[in-house]
Amino acid sequence: MSQALLAGLARTTRPHAAVRRFLALDAVVTGANGIAYAVAPDPVGEFLGIDAGLLLPLGLLLTVYAAGVAWLASRPQPPASAVRLVVDINALWAVLSVVALVAWLEPTTAGLVWTPVQAATVGGFAVLQWAALRAVPASR
Numbered sequence: 001m002s003q004a005l006l007a008g009l010a011r012t013t014r015p016h017a018a019v020r021r022f023l024a025l026d027a028v029v030t031g032a033n034g035i036a037y038a039v040a041p042d043p044v045g046e047f048l049g050i051d052a053g054l055l056l057p058l059g060l061l062l063t064v065y066a067a068g069v070a071w072l073a074s075r076p077q078p079p080a081s082a083v084r085l086v087v088d089i090n091a092l093w094a095v096l097s098v099v100a101l102v103a104w105l106e107p108t109t110a111g112l113v114w115t116p117v118q119a120a121t122v123g124g125f126a127v128l129q130w131a132a133l134r135a136v137p138a139s140r
Helices: 003-010 015-039 041-048 052-074 080-103 109-135
Strands: none
Touching: 015 041, 015 052, 015 080, 015 109, 041 052, 041 109, 052 080, 080 109
C-alpha cells in the first residue's frame, strides 16, 4: 500500500496517527459487534442462524478485545509488538470466520452474507494496521 494512499485513508501524514486511527476504528466496530452479540444473543443468533450459546461468549470476548484495542489506540505511540499482535489476531479471526462458515456453521441467508462481510472487514483492518505500522520509522 502506498504512503500516499495510506495517508489519504488515515487523513494524516503522521504514521503514529494512522496506526492509532485504524486501531480506534477497529475498536469501535469490534466493540459494537461484541456488544450486540453479548446483549442480544438470541435475536441476533436467530437472525444469523448462529447458536446464541456461541454468540454470547464471542460477544463478551469481542467486547474485551475491543477495549484492549481502544486502550492501545489511546497511546501516543502504540508499541509495535502490540499492534502486530492485533494484526495477527485480526487476520486469524478473518480466516477462522470463513473456515467456520464452510466447516460447521449453518447460517441463514443473513448469516451467509454477514460472516464473509465481517471477515473481510476484520481482514481489512489487519491490512490497514499492518501498512500503517510499516510506515512508522524504525528508530523507535
